[in-house]
Amino acid sequence: MRKSASDPMGTLSVGNVINAAVALYKSNFRDFFALALRSMSWVLLALVGLVPVVGVAIAINNIGVTVLAGVAWLALLLFCSAKAMTNRGVVARMAYQQLINQKETLESASSQLANSHWKFLGLALWLGLFVIGVGILSYLILAIGVGIGVALAMSLNNILGYILAAIFSIAGFVAFLWIFLRFYSDWFVAELPIAVERCPNGLDAIGRSRQLSAPFSSRILMIILVAFLIVLPLSIVANIPGIAGIGQPPTSPAYLISQAVNLALSLLLELFLMPFWQVIKSVVYFDLRSRLEGADLKM
Amino acid sequence: MQYLKRVKSRTPESVELEFTLAGIGSRALALLIDYMLWMVILMVLLTAFAFLDYLVAKIDGAGKWIISIQFLMFFVVYIGYFIFFETLWQGQTPGKRYAKIRVIRDDGRNPGLQQAIMRSLLRTFDDILSLGVLLILFTKQEKRLGDLVAGTIVIQEAQNTTQEISIDPAAQELADALAETGRLAVLTPDEFATLRRYLQRYPTLSKQAQITVSNNLHQEILAITKLYPKTEKPNHHLFLQAVYLVCLQQFGG
Numbered sequence: 001m002r003k004s005a006s007d008p009m010g011t012l013s014v015g016n017v018i019n020a021a022v023a024l025y026k027s028n029f030r031d032f033f034a035l036a037l038r039s040m041s042w043v044l045l046a047l048v049g050l051v052p053v054v055g056v057a058i059a060i061n062n063i064g065v066t067v068l069a070g071v072a073w074l075a076l077l078l079f080c081s082a083k084a085m086t087n088r089g090v091v092a093r094m095a096y097q098q099l100i101n102q103k104e105t106l107e108s109a110s111s112q113l114a115n116s117h118w119k120f121l122g123l124a125l126w127l128g129l130f131v132i133g134v135g136i137l138s139y140l141i142l143a144i145g146v147g148i149g150v151a152l153a154m155s156l157n158n159i160l161g162y163i164l165a166a167i168f169s170i171a172g173f174v175a176f177l178w179i180f181l182r183f184y185s186d187w188f189v190a191e192l193p194i195a196v197e198r199c200p201n202g203l204d205a206i207g208r209s210r211q212l213s214a215p216f217s218s219r220i221l222m223i224i225l226v227a228f229l230i231v232l233p234l235s236i237v238a239n240i241p242g243i244a245g246i247g248q249p250p251t252s253p254a255y256l257i258s259q260a261v262n263l264a265l266s267l268l269l270e271l272f273l274m275p276f277w278q279v280i281k282s283v284v285y286f287d288l289r290s291r292l293e294g295a296d297l298k299m
Numbered sequence: 300m301q302y303l304k305r306v307k308s309r310t311p312e313s314v315e316l317e318f319t320l321a322g323i324g325s326r327a328l329a330l331l332i333d334y335m336l337w338m339v340i341l342m343v344l345l346t347a348f349a350f351l352d353y354l355v356a357k358i359d360g361a362g363k364w365i366i367s368i369q370f371l372m373f374f375v376v377y378i379g380y381f382i383f384f385e386t387l388w389q390g391q392t393p394g395k396r397y398a399k400i401r402v403i404r405d406d407g408r409n410p411g412l413q414q415a416i417m418r419s420l421l422r423t424f425d426d427i428l429s430l431g432v433l434l435i436l437f438t439k440q441e442k443r444l445g446d447l448v449a450g451t452i453v454i455q456e457a458q459n460t461t462q463e464i465s466i467d468p469a470a471q472e473l474a475d476a477l478a479e480t481g482r483l484a485v486l487t488p489d490e491f492a493t494l495r496r497y498l499q500r501y502p503t504l505s506k507q508a509q510i511t512v513s514n515n516l517h518q519e520i521l522a523i524t525k526l527y528p529k530t531e532k533p534n535h536h537l538f539l540q541a542v543y544l545v546c547l548q549q550f551g552g
Contacts, residue, residue, distance in 0.1 A: 011500070015398050018324025020302040022436065226327045233429030292505050294512040297497045299490050299519040 012287045014222050018230070021279040024095050031106045032091050032275035039087035040271060046080035049073055078121060085120035089113050089195040091275050095282035096196045100295075119194045123202030127187060130206070138179040145172015185220040186210045191278075192285040212288040220284060227280055231273055238265040306440055306452060310407045318407075318454040320441045321400035323432065326453060333394030337380050344376060378419050385415040390451075399456045410451055418445035464498045466540050473541035482524040483545045490523070491546040498543055501536070513539060 012020060025032060053073040057066040090109050097104045104112070149168030153161040190209035193199035199208060213220055245258025289295035304320040321329075348369045355361045384392040389409045390402035402410050402418070410418075421444045425431025431443035440452055477483055497516060504512060513535035520542055521527070 013325070013399065015322060015325025015328045015400070016303070018327065019322030020324075022323055023302040026436075222328070226324060226331055229331055230323060230327050230429075230432055233432065237428060291500070291503065293508040294497065294500065294504050297493060297500070297512050297516065299493055299516065299523065 011291050012283070014219060014226060017223050017283050017287055018227055018280065020099075021095075021227075021276070021283045024098060024283070025276055025279045028094060028098075031094065032279070033271065034106065035087045035091050036271045036274045039084040039274065040267065042080040042084040042087070046077045049076045049080075079117075081124065082117035082121035085124060085191075086113055086117050088274060088278055089116065089120055089191055091278040092191055092282045092285075093195040095279040096192065096286060099282065099286040113195060116194055119199070119201055119205070120191070121202075123190060123194060123205050126202045126206055127190065130183070130187070134179060134183045138176045141179065142172045142176040145169055145175065148172075181221055182217055185217045185224070186213045188220055188224065189213060189281050189285040189288065192281060196285075212285070212292055215292070216288060223280065223284060227277070231276065234269060234273075238262070238269045241265065303455070304439075304441065306454075308403075308405055308407045308452075314407075316407045318403070318452070321398075321453040321455050322441070323435050325398045325400045325455065326435060326441075327432075329392065329394035329398040329400055331394065332397050333380070333392050336393055337376075340376060340380070341373070344372065381419040381422065382412070382415040385410055385418065386412050395453075400453055401456055402451050402453050405450045405452060410449070414449040414451050417449035418451060421445035421448055464495070464543075465502075466498075466544065467537055470537055470540035470544060473537060474544035477526075477541050478545045478548070480526065482526050483542060484549065485524055486520070486542075486546055486549075488550055490520075491543075491550050494539060494543050494546065497539065509536070 050073060053069045056069045060066075090106070090113055093113060094104055094106065094109045097109065146169045149165035149172070152168065153165035155161070156164070187206060187209055189212065190202075190206050193205040193208040194202070197208075199205045239262060241258045242262030245255045245262070248255035248258070286295075290297075303322055305317055306320060307315055307317050309315055348365075351369075352362075352365060355365055381392060385402055388396070391400075395401055402414070404410055404414060422431075425434070425443045425445055431445075434443045434447075435441045440446075442452065446452060494516070497512065501509060501513075517533065517535040517538050520539070
């Protein structure tokens with residue numbers, strides 16, 4: 001058979017999802033880093049905004065004014081978060097558009113998502129609610145498992161009781177982990193429907209993400225695990241100063257400096273890692289759409 | 300876009316071969332699997348040692364010997380796991396086999412004992428501060444220290460794309476009719492490749508996608524070939540299978 005010159009991407013293996021993400025990140029480093037800087041600036045702005053709020057609250061010392069200042073800051077926080085998340089969305093969008101061979105510039109991708117701030121914020125709030133719900137549910141199951149185990153151990157008070165206790169506790173823990181990871185993988189690509197598909201709101205985006213991810217949970221978890229493994233040593237390095245400071249009195253200069261250096265390194269690392277994770281989400285999304293919807297099957 | 304690096308290598312017989320490099324993702328995946336397996340082996344070993352210690356604790360003077368032998372065995376497994384597999388399995392370990400990658404020498408030959416030993420001994424240095432990860436990410440041939448010293452590269456195994464395609468018996472009749480029109484000759488190898496990927500992946504597409512994708516591809520082929528559907532409600536999937544059969548004649552398997 002004559003071999004085609006351009007080898008269009010089909011479905012990707014776990015390793016190649018990450019390979020594709022790394023290649024995309026490297027070839028767009030300048031743009032993605034700029035977006036990471038913007039995103040972080042919005043977060044820092046929200047934190048800086050806290051200073052005048054606390055100042056006003058202390059200076060005027062009136063409960064009404066304090067509440068008002070607090071509400072004003074909350075509004076600022078939500079606005080800044082929405083802006084930060086939109087910039088993260090732009091990274092994901094730019095990566096995805098390249099995967100489908102419709103490359104966009106930073107400007108055009110940003111303008112495409114200019115009106116999506118509130119959708120991203122809505123998505124984050126919904127995800128927050130779901131995480132709390134799933135968290136309560138999974139802890140409850142863990143508690144039931146351990147509870148039954150302990151009750152058995154105490155009532156039987158023999159070796160069988162201890163074995164049963166261990167089995168129930170482990171079962172509870174496995175169920176806890178399974179629920180949590182399962183939902184995590186289902187929501188992993190939830191930003192993408194908003195970033196690339198004009199999904200109307202956060203809740204629909206979560207639904208879409210679940211619909212695409214559910215058949216491939218273990219694959220997605222494997223991808224996350226391998227990506228995590230690649231960046232783990234860097235995270236360890238970034239946290240060495242903080243660990244070195246443990247044991248010093250909390251008010252000593254040594255402790256404060258170690259914490260400050262740790263914070264600075266963590267922020268720097270986040271600048272580099274945010275686009276990495278966003279691009280991985282884009283490639284996963286692209287791959288899921290290919291697998292399930294044949295999105296790449298075009299003449 | 301080109302997301303995997305390719306390298307050319309020249310064999311001792313001056314034959315030029317082209318390989319696709321494994322990439323950091325596949326290598327990290329392989330390492331993850333290997334480390335898990337390796338840990339299980341070491342755990343089993345440690346448990347066995349503990350049991351052995353318990354048994355021989357009563358014998359005078361045996362303790363020191365046992366401990367030295369244990370240290371030696373531990374070291375052998377620690378270093379030997381990768382050497383053993385990379386030498387015996389032609390550059391593969393269980394993890395690499397799972398990730399469909401393998402180690403080869405720069406000239407394309409399988410690695411020998413010497414290469415495997417150097418890669419294994421330098422692995423520890425590559426793991427420190429993720430030096431190996433950085434080298435794989437930022438060097439042209441994705442070589443970590445062990446690869447640089449041993450003169451090896453890690454490549455992806457050739458993908459086996461001969462996945463089964465099931466063809467409806469009724470498609471043959473339609474294919475004969477389509478071949479007679481002679482219109483399908485305008486289809487390019489790229490379009491044929493898309494068609495083949497569609498048929499390979501058809502069973503795993505969602506129900507909704509099966510309908511929309513087959514409909515879209517059908518319309519695209521009609522537009523390219525300027526054929527007109529004969530029936531009111533054409534069976535898109537059957538049509539595409541028939542086109543595939545005709546193209547198969549044209550381009551070969």
